[in-house]
Amino acid sequence: MAGNKPLALKLRLIKAEKQKGPVPSWIIMRTMGRVRFSPKTRRNWRIRKLRP
Numbered sequence: 001m002a003g004n005k006p007l008a009l010k011l012r013l014i015k016a017e018k019q020k021g022p023v024p025s026w027i028i029m030r031t032m033g034r035v036r037f038s039p040k041t042r043r044n045w046r047i048r049k050l051r052p
Contacts, residue, residue, distance in 0.1 A: 020041055
């Protein structure tokens with residue numbers, strides 16, 4: 001990918017990076033450990049691409 005990216009792509013990448021964080025511990029406690037990670041958390045830049 002080019003070093004110069006369109007603004008829309010940069011915003012999508014920033015949003016995906018923010019979503020990559022772990023699930024808060026109070027949610028894990030509230031769901032008795034059933035929810036440990038979000039499917040969005042499991043994204044890798046080589047494997048799963050963002051929708052255009």
